[in-house]
Amino acid sequence: MDAAQHQCDHEGCNYSSDQRSYLKRHKETHLPANQRTKFQCHHEDCNFSTYHTSSLKMDKQSHLPADQRLKMHQCGHEGCNYSTPQASDLKKHKQTHLPADQRLKMHRCDHEGCNYRTNYRSHLKAHKQTHLPADQRTKVHQCDYEGCNYSTRQRGHLKIHKQTHLPADQRPNMNQCDHEGCNYSTLQSGHLKIHKHTHLPADQRPNMNQCDHEGCNYITDQKSNLKRHKKTHLPANRRPRKPRKPKVHRCDHEGCDYDTKQSIDLKRHKRTHLLANQRIKEHRCDHAGCNYITDLTSNLNRHKQTHLPADQRPKRKAYDQLPSKKKRKKGDKK
Incomplete structure (x- = not known):
């Protein structure tokens, strides 16, 4: 990759790019929303x-009849009908026709001894966080609720997380199903659209994408679902392997290689490095007069069985039960 030549001169910003147009677009992010250059569609x-002008261009295509929309870049792979107005999208698409070991991965991790590489700059950025100590990783969005330590790199994730601190009746479920007798509501309009299909008879649901495999009746309204489904008809050794997503939460205990995608899993794992008397015991038995506490919900569930009458306790598995008197040998009797 060529060195980035265009550097943002905004105070405290380290953004750089080898494309002048990218830098120009990036500088807009430092302006207040009401000062940014906005492009308006003039269609009635x-x-x-x-x-972004590119987004406006795509929107204008949506106002044309399907047979008049501009699709200049056609995939030349045999049997493939993919076309797009973006040359860069076609370039990415063509990679899908290559074997996994021949695909061009342009972004490589420069950490010593690391061979990670990927097609996506965002994946590389997330991966590089795994080489930093836990307290130095970038988590710019912090929950300001009292006593909550949640933080994330995604503003959308923080917005969703904050809903968990509200009472259930105050959470803004803005999209409500208007079907008679249905109380479904959601924050995502796309989810509501999918949900409404459940109220239609099966033959009226807009399943526009049909699997063309012989003898298969699978249909769906999501093109991505159909693409995923078609892989089930391939032999196991020909199915494309899903690239492993970087696990950004790594244990910093000396000599421990544990890493995970979930911060809560890391929090639970770190307790295993503490002495038994130092572990936080959060789960307490609510039986009257019982002081039992533990750090594992499974232990608490097992303990609660001891407070039940013998005839209400769940039966033990066959391999846990003692042998019956009939099965015991005479020599075993006392």
Whole structure:
């Protein structure tokens, strides 16, 4: 890769790029929202507006009949009908026709001894966090709820997380199903759209994508679901392996290589490095007069069985039960 030549001169910003147009687009992010250059669609009854000319161009295509939309870049792979107005999208698409070991991975990790590489800059950025100590990893969005230590790199994740601190009746489920007798509500309009299909008879649901495999009746309204489904018809050795996502939460205990995608799993794992008398015991038995506490919910569930009458306790598995008197040998009797 060529060295980035265009550097952002905004105070405290380290962004750089080898594309001048990218730098120009990036500088807009430092302006207040009302000062950014916005492009408006002039089609009748369309309120679409965007900060990117490419997005406006795509929106305008949506107002044309399907057979008049501009699709200039066609995939030349045999049997493939993919086309797109973006040359860069076609370039990415063509990689899907290559064997996994021949695909071009342009972004490589420069950490000593690390061979990680990927097609996506965002994946590389997330991966590099795994080489930093836990307290130096970038988590710029912090929950400000009292006593909560949640932080994340994604603003959308923080927004969803904050809902957990509200009472159930105050959470803003803005999209409500209007079907009679249905109380479904969700934050995502796309989820509501999918949910509404469940109220239609099976033959009226908009399943536009049909599997063309012989003898298969699978249909779906999601093209990505159909693509995923088609892989089930391939032999196991020909199915493309899903790339392993970087696990950004790594245990910093000396000599421990544990890592995970979930911060809560890391928190639970770290307790294994503490002495038994130092572990936080959060789960307490609520039986009257019982002081039992433990750090594992499974232990608490098992303990609660001891407070039940003998005839209400769940039966033990066959391999846990003692042999019956009939099965014991005479020599075993006392």
